[in-house]
Amino acid sequence: MERSLLASNYLSSRQVTTRKRAFGRPAALAIPALVLLLLVTVLPLTWLFAISVLDPVPGFGNYVDLLSRAGFQRAFLRTLKMAAIVTAVTLVFGYPYAYAMTIAGRKTWLLLTLLVLLPLWTSLMARSFAWVILLSDNGVINNGLDALGLGRLPLIRTEIGVTIGMAQLLLPFMVLPLYNSMIGVDRRLVLAAQSLGASRLTALRSVYLPLTLPGIVGGATIVFIMSLGFYVTPMLLGSPREAMIAPYIGVQVNRLLAFNMAGAGSFILAFAVGIILVFTARFLNSGNMIGGYSGETGGASARRLPWSLRLHCTVVGFILFLPVPVVILLAFAGRPSFEFPPSEYSLRYFVHFFTDTVWSGSLRNSLLIGVCSAALATVVGSAAAYGLTRSGSRWCQAIYAILLTPIVLPGIVGAVAAYVFFLRLNLSETFVGLVLAHSVLGLPFVLITVSSVLKTFDRRLEMAAASLGASVPETIRTVTLPLILPGVITGMVFAFVTSFDEIVYTLFLQGPDTRTLPVQMYLSVTAEVDPTIAAASTVVVLVTTVLFCSTYLLRRSR
Amino acid sequence: MTSAHHGARVDLSKLTKRFLGEQAAVHDVNLAIGAGCFMTFLGPSGSGKTTTLNMIAGFIQPTEGSVRIDGQEVSGLPPNKRQLGMVFQQYALFPHLTVFENVAYPLRRRRISEELVRRQVGETLKRVHLEGLAVKYPSQLSGGQQQRVAVARAIVYQPPVLLMDEPLGALDRKLREELQLELSRLHRDVGSTFIYVTHDQEEALALSDRIAVFRDGRIEQVGTPQDLYADPACLFVARFLGESNIILGRRDADAFVSRHKQAFAIEPAPSAMENESALLIRPESMRISGDGKLAVESSLSATVTDIVYLGASRKIILKASVGGDDLIVRETSGQYSDIRRGGEVLVGWNRRDAKLIRAT
Missing domain, CATH: 1.10.3720.10 (MetI-like)
Incomplete structure (x- = not known):
């Protein structure tokens, strides 16, 4: 990964029994x-x-210099924007998915869990490679769109590509905290709200949503922080002209050997992460994160999912699973090309x-x-x-x-x-x-x-x-x-x-x-x-x- | 396990334990436990009995005072060097080891030949009626069987002192009574000194040679079950062991005057007991009469509020007409068949059955 x-x-296991x-x-x-x-x-x-504040002269000159560079500012802002987009995307896709996990029957629950955990145990490089194949200009998606007469879209080397690549990698980190806060909510509370006169939607919004807020904030924080530091995915799926901050820092080290600048950039990034953690730490401390994720709790009720949730989960599951068969099929290719499916x-x-x-x-x-x-x-x-x-x-x-x-x-x-x-x-x-x-x-x-x-x-x-x-x-x-x-x-x-x-x-x-x-x-x-x-x-x-x-x-x- | 071996004396002197920032959990406990004695620490939870046991075992270091086993100071020794056996609450059986391996554990730690291990484990398992279960894992056993394994594991190496921390607490009543008998028999057979912690007074009365009643980190009274039941030193002990009728008041010369100004005859007592201020009468010593005639030395009028049928006996609950104190009478042979709920009765007792005790 x-x-x-x-x-x-990190969050939950702080309280060590002593x-x-x-x-x-x-x-x-x-x-x-x-x-x-x-x-x-x-x-x-x-x-x-020490290097960042001492080389070439003591002081915060490197920081001032870096922050005033237009290239760095753009990279930094773009990184914040991408992190926000990825966080929003994972939340929108993850919330119904996590909700479906809480009400699914035993088998569906297991399938949903396996799918959402898939990015955690199918290699980052393998998945990134699969997305390169899927998103490229002659890739599966564009070929499909073309066949449907919709024309080709620029996906790879765009922010769309980066968003897709990052969001599916980070989805588990959104879904698991959400799921953990959701299973802690007594479902009868929603029924109680309805019995007191709220419509189903109002009940969900006024009771369920606030009660799952710790999971939302927890998941959003993790995803946002992790997005800020992404290095490889933006390099493979993004455009070199639209660098994000991590690759920008990488370039300072690798190409320019400007360790002082790389140091300044690193600490600006770390500082941003630190500030976010200061504000959200209390949600992260609430202990209902992956640490409490037993993996044995789901599937209590055997209700059939409503069709809207089934559709949603099928789409999300498909996107999560897609890279695996792509990579495996390509591995059996007979010719030196990335055509998919291989001829x-x-x-x-x-x-x-x-x-x-x-x-x-x-x-x-x-x-x-x-x-x-x-x-x-x-x-x-x-x-x-x-x-x-x-x-x-x-x-x-x-x-x-x-x-x-x-x-x-x-x-x-x-x-x-x-x-x-x-x-x-x-x-x-x-x-x-x-x-x-x-x-x-x-x-x-x-x-x-x-x-x-x-x-x-x-x-x-x-x-x-x-x-x-x-x-x-x-x-x-x-x-x-x-x-x-x-x-x-x-x-x-x-x-x-x-x-x-x-x-x-x-x-x-x-x-x-x-x-x-x-x-x-x-x-x-x-x-x-x-x-x-x-x-x-x-x-x-x-x-x-x-x-x-x-x-x-x-x-x-x- | 051929012959009964001898238990060891255990002496606690000035034993005190203070946990950081709390008041003393155990305060100045002095107790001599004779070799081979079945001693029970009885008390409500938080009274310091388990802490005291853990200090004997070596799991807790005393803040002050000493623990001596057969005269030898053991305070500095870790638990594994004290040669004690211990049966834990909920047994603490090793879940990854079979019954045989659990019981063999202490022998293997003592580097005993494998042949001897097999023989001793076999004999001990037979002794607790678990011969057929040697290859099972603890999770495959019932609660009673697990309890027996825990006992077997603690006695297999014939420790001179066996400590037991509420060993029957997790079992249902019937099984508990069965195992109480087995523990008694085992104590006679093994000959070790048993130190037994419980909050169950019936268990304490049934099993013990001697009982130490704990309260707020101190020992309130030590004695045989008979002593404690018949002659409790204070209200706390009286209430903790068995049911009792308590009349609060004060002693006045040769009589006892209740809070409600009723006078009752009492046995002549030493003058040092001037401050005693409660009268204790056990329910089985109480007499009732529905027709106002009662051949006893003390009596008062009361109303029957409840009659509880207990199988072998009945419990008649009354409310005193003056003052409204609750009183209990135990009927053992159907002699009060004419008593009805709501009836006005005379209730009384003989002077020798009324015990003057400290009210604190």
């Missing part, structure tokens, strides 16, 4: 995680900020993917970096989760929130900072640098999943073990660890997939020897017409799907 998953968990522990200082277990965060996020941000079919691009040294090398790099960073994130994150849940100190909640910052930090800001800092440490373009960066991005997922199992973990089991003669290490080995293992494994899978799909940090930190699969796909999309990327996308989607399904089955079996 361009932005990591489950951003909204109780005094008879032995030791468990909070110390969070130290490795903090060191990792310090190295990959805190110090780089500090360094980048010939073959396996040659799969063969090419696995035999070509560039492609297979990037797959190997991705797997290796994924495994290493997931392992690091899991060990460090589980220890931190254990320490923080088990310590009673108020500081722990603050540390917990700090460890989740990689989620709310716009990817471009973190990536630029890490790049500039790692360059200094000679860590850029290295395997170690990428593993460190990816593990910090995976850390929040491990922290969230492990903390959530620890919170429901019955502490008396540990007391029982102690009373039966088990020492603290023995208790952890024989009781705690086996029981929290599902959470640890889920966290590890999330961390792996995060790394496997990561593109923004990687674009900045990779080198010729450490090129990962998403980067190779990115370069391929921008440079050549080669269906191998479709084969690569298919493999990536397959890998993540298998991983998530097996994790789900593992949890079910316990």
Whole structure:
């Protein structure tokens, strides 16, 4: 993902259950995680900020300079506008969809949930590539419009293209908070309002809408913030002449090597995010976000959806699902073209993917970096989760929130900072640098999943073990660890997939020897017409799907 | 598990626990628990009984005071070094382990040979009638079976002291009574010192050698069930154990004068009890007469407000004509068949059945 998953968990999981522990200082277990965060996020941000205010002369000259540039102003305003549009689009599409989820029967609910979560586990690059194919001037959509005699529309390299690409990626982050606030609303209240004389529409507007407001504000905030930092999607689907702020910052680093300007731009962006969070934090704190999303709650009523909702959900579901078959069909293309549907079919691009040294090398790099960073994130994150849940100190909640910052930090800001800092440490373009960066991005997922199992973990089991003669290490080995293992494994899978799909940090930190699969796909999309990327996308989607399904089955079996 | 082993003495002295920013949860508890004794901590929730138990177990460090087991101070020791057994509320069985593995857990922590583990677990499971369930997981068992596993796990290594925190609290009444009998039998067989926490007075009376009644973090009274029932030190204990008729008032020479200025005869009491100001009469010691004739030393007139049929006995609830206090009479053999609801009666008791107690 361009932005990591489950951003909204940041919000709910702040309240860590805490109780005094008879032995030791468990909070110390969070130290490795903090060191990792310090190295990959805190110090780089500090360094980048220092550059932005010290180079070439001390002061806020760079900020003034940047803000007065017409190009930056346009990019900034366009970014705000795009973020607002994307937020509005996801809200308009997401609200009825989330409502349908709350009243659907068991099977429909499952289908709707799977569809809305689809963008979270079908690779960002695969989806972006699919939209490039779908939206291009000779793409499926335009061919269809042309066939209907409606003529062709400029879609790719326009704001429409960017909006479509971003909105479908961000829809889950709107729908899940909405859904969570909706299932918390007692539906009898609407009936009560109707019995008191309100029409159905008035009842919904005067009762249901205000009660779901926390979900609306929560979802809108997340989507807006994430939109501000989008980097890859606008670069692939948007016009170079209509740059948004993240690509603008990227250009400062990559082409102009103006780290001071990139720093200023990054902190202006981060500042904007911070201001939004200040105003909406209380909605985000309300705790009804993805953290409370059990995935087992839906389908209580078996009512048939009204036709309007069915139509709406079908359209939304179709748009969400569309990229998958497009990518898979293209992967079996027989000729070096992106024509869709392909006129010939073959396996040659799969063969090419696995035999070509560039492609297979990037797959190997991705797997290796994924495994290493997931392992690091899991060990460090589980220890931190254990320490923080088990310590009673108020500081722990603050540390917990700090460890989740990689989620709310716009990817471009973190990536630029890490790049500039790692360059200094000679860590850029290295395997170690990428593993460190990816593990910090995976850390929040491990922290969230492990903390959530620890919170429901019955502490008396540990007391029982102690009373039966088990020492603290023995208790952890024989009781705690086996029981929290599902959470640890889920966290590890999330961390792996995060790394496997990561593109923004990687674009900045990779080198010729450490090129990962998403980067190779990115370069391929921008440079050549080669269906191998479709084969690569298919493999990536397959890998993540298998991983998530097996994790789900593992949890079910316990 | 061949022979009964010996329990250990447990001595609590000046045991105090203050949680941050709260008043003492346990205050200056002094208690000697004899080896092999079945001691019950009885009290309402929040009275400090579980906190005291947790200090003995080592889960909570006392703010002041000491816990000694067989004379040895254990305050600095972690729970796993105290050689105690504990049965938890809702059992705390390990959900990822089978019944066998749960019961074997403490033995394995003690690095006992696998053969011995198998034998001891087998014997213990037989003892709690769970032979056939060794391969089941806790979630596959009924509440009563889970409770038995919890007990088996706590006694399999023959700890000299067994702590139990409301072990029967989650079960229905019938099962609870059944398991009470089993626990009694087990206590006799095993010979460990049992320390049992409950808020159920019937359970306490049925099981215990001795009962310590807790109130607001202190021990109000310690004694055998008979002592506590027959001779409660104060109103709190009297009300907590069994049903009682309480008449508030004050002692005046050899008589007791109620708040409503009625005088009742009392046994000669030590003069140190001058401040006592309540008269306690157990319902089974009360007598009623519908025809105004009652051969007892104290009596007063009352109206029957309710008659509750309890199977083996009936409970007759009355309202005193003067003052309106509620009174309870327990009829055990159908002797008051002529009493009707709404009837005017004379209710009374013998002097030796009226107990003068502290009203605080």
